[in-house]
Amino acid sequence: MGFKTARIFSLPHSKGLWAAVAVAVCCLIGGFFITSHVAGLVEDIIAAQHQQKALAKLSEARTRLEGQVGAAISLGKGLRGYVIQDELTQDEFTKFSSELIDDVPFIRSLGLAPDNVVKYIYPYSGNAAAIGLNYRQMPKQWPSIEKAMESRSSVLSGPVEMIQGGRHLLVRVPVFPPAYPQQPIAERHYWGVATLVLDESRLFAAAGLAEVSDGYRFAIVSSGQSDGSPDLIFGDGDLVHSEAVSLPLVLPGDKKWEILSYPVGGWSIDSKEVWMTRILGMVVTLIISTMAFLLIQEVAKVRTMALHDPLTGLANRRLLEDRMQQLLAMADRNGSGFEIFYLDLDAFKPINDSYGHAVGDKVLIEVGYRLQFQTRQTDTVARVGGDEFIVLTPGAMKEDERKGFLKRMMDQICQEFTLPGATISLSASIGFASYPEEAGTIEDLLRIADARMYNQKANRSVIKQPAVLAGQTG
Secondary structure, eight states, rough: OHHHHHHHHHHHHHHHHHHHHHHHHHHHHHHHHHHHHHHHHHHHHHHHHHHHHHHHHHHHHHHHHHHHHHHHHHHOOOOOOOHHHSSOOHHHHHHHHHHHTTOTTTTEEEEEETBOOOOOEEEEETTTTTTBBGGGGGGTTHHHHHHHHTSSEEEEEEEEEEEEESSSEEEEEEEOOOOSSOOOGSSSSSOOOEEEEEEEHHHHHHHHHHHHEEEEEEEEEEEEOOOOOOOEEOOOOOGGGGGGGGEEEEESSSSSEEEEEEETTTOOOOOHHHHHHHHHHHHHHHHHHHHHHHHHHHHEEEEHHHOTTTTTOOOOHHHHHHHHHHHHHHHHOOOOEEEEEEEEETTTTHHHHHHHHHHHHHHHHHHHHHHHHHHHSSSSEOOOOOSSSEEEEEEEOOOOOOOOHHHHHHHHHHEEEEETTTTOOOEEEEEEEEEETOOOOOHHHHHHHHHHHHHHHHOOOOOOOOOOOOTTTO
């Protein structure tokens, strides 16, 4: 019976509570999603700002590096103009080359190869092993020479392991001496190639490049036109397969050159702005969820108060009439009927007079519970007056069914009410009416049931007064 009581009196409140919880949870979930989305946008903006900063540094480094390589190529073109003369001694070449490149720290050596065979080199000391080198017989160096010959323009290649030792970048400048003044380059005869050997570390230092600078890591890679695996030229090789930003380097030759940059600590997006966005979003979400919970719960309470009796938790007259209208509409559609039972407690006023209204209220609550105990979930038990109740049951009853139902309700009401200090006996008068057999409207139905209830009360020869059995305590 305790379970039944809990269902009766807490159901309207529970529905409102669960509805409020559901709305609050939806607000929380939606708020968290929105907060995460906005925080993600802030993260993207901050990451984009960091990348723009990295790109700005890359742009500066690229400009300096391209300028240094361009200066080396210009020196090679100057050498090309000097070798127009037919004969050139090593001493003459040494004298000219020293004037040309001694002030350029990143040019390690300078060589001339008539018909692609190295004949002159500067400085001679330490590089003499390269004299007589035939580029056609050097598989790793010949492609860049051939490219320079075919394109009739300078080519940057490497890094290459040099025969005299070391790994260096090479600038190939093809030499095409004119046969007469202003002869078109396309008509000139190929004489040979000038090679400038660039010291990588000094070149990058001259361009202001370091592997780590101002909190950023740098790298330079090169790859052939169809080669998907880049060669590391400078810097941190891990940047090649990371989320580093990059810019193309405009350098002569058929290779693609790129300069890359990546923050030492990665793209830091866990910033104050992101945390503030998350915290503010969560706070707003919690406030909205709490307000929604309280609002829905309050609406549910107001609705419950409007449709339920505040003392017993049973349906009130308004809810009863609404359900009767629904059953009336259903009956008109499918021919089904319904029954109402009008119940009035006998001699209830003496209970209030003898024991007080608090005890009377407990009796009314227990009556409501007992009526609920005898009804189905589809039935409606309503309190419509001080000690008046109406039971609404869908579906027409046969006479024996109705008598059995009336007896069960009466047996429940007539059971003793055990209270602290006393036991109270109670009885009731019950009238009934059936739709559509006995009435065509709700008003007529209520009038008939009410009349039968009062007739039953009036026809009783003796009205049983509440009896108190002394000495029994609850």
